[in-house]
Amino acid sequence: MLKPTIDREKVLKALPSIKSFPNVPKVAVPIIQMANDENKSFADLAKVIETDPELSARILTIANSGFYGFKRQIKSINHALVMLGWNAVKMIALGSTILTRMCAQDRATFNHSMRTAQIARFLAMEANFYKVEEIAVVGLLHDFGIIILKMYFPDEYMKALQFSIDNGLPLHIGEREILNVDHADVGGWTLQEWDLPENITESVAKHHSYDPYSYHARKTAVIHLADILATAVDVNGPAWEKVPEISASALETLGFSNSELKDMLLTIMKMKLDPLIV
Ligand SMILES: [Fe+2]
Numbered sequence: 001m002l003k004p005t006i007d008r009e010k011v012l013k014a015l016p017s018i019k020s021f022p023n024v025p026k027v028a029v030p031i032i033q034m035a036n037d038e039n040k041s042f043a044d045l046a047k048v049i050e051t052d053p054e055l056s057a058r059i060l061t062i063a064n065s066g067f068y069g070f071k072r073q074i075k076s077i078n079h080a081l082v083m084l085g086w087n088a089v090k091m092i093a094l095g096s097t098i099l100t101r102m103c104a105q106d107r108a109t110f111n112h113s114m115r116t117a118q119i120a121r122f123l124a125m126e127a128n129f130y131k132v133e134e135i136a137v138v139g140l141l142h143d144f145g146i147i148i149l150k151m152y153f154p155d156e157y158m159k160a161l162q163f164s165i166d167n168g169l170p171l172h173i174g175e176r177e178i179l180n181v182d183h184a185d186v187g188g189w190t191l192q193e194w195d196l197p198e199n200i201t202e203s204v205a206k207h208h209s210y211d212p213y214s215y216h217a218r219k220t221a222v223i224h225l226a227d228i229l230a231t232a233v234d235v236n237g238p239a240w241e242k243v244p245e246i247s248a249s250a251l252e253t254l255g256f257s258n259s260e261l262k263d264m265l266l267t268i269m270k271m272k273l274d275p276l277i278v
């Protein structure tokens, strides 16, 4: 059988620019530009967010959710920016604009991404991370490569999926066997091409090939672990789905012992899927 190999060049050739990608709202482009520009102010970001009523409503819902526990109701985007911080709102905006509308047709990937984001946020807090929202957004986007493969390489993707099912392999291993790449590579290339910051793209690209020496290793370790735990606790996931192995070196990077991991898993199993981000 001739293998339908995919590489970076093929992906970038098939990929439209973010501006013409189906269902990406207009507001995503200036938000991405701002995510790379340290000089932009609260007012600049608020102005851009307010051009999209759906996104504005989502940010206010999140700001007023029980998770943050603010006593006063937050009524404006400016107020939300002051209370949540620039980084949190920027990341909520970025993750939710890109993913929400895009995943409308793919509920399984969408639910898994939400669950991973929620678990990533929990693990990041347990590991004393400072930028928790940023990690949640990476969790939200980590399997973006699956969406790209399904959209632009459906035949190749189906072959890899079938191979994984037939051989009882985790999807990314089946993809590597058949396509020579996995969806993590594809997601990383795509988000890089769309100029998302490297602190997001690196962890997306490496979530199935954890490298303790990479620049954002601690963040990638959280995403790697959150993804696997999200798959392990998902009772509605496909029956064929094989849970990937946890990298011992990722656990070591985060300083989690086996008994801590067991306790965290018990907490995660009791978590309700909460739409904190989208
Ligand atoms: Fe993945």
Ligand SMILES: [Fe+2]
Pocket: 112, 116, 142, 143, 227
């Ligand atoms: Fe995943």
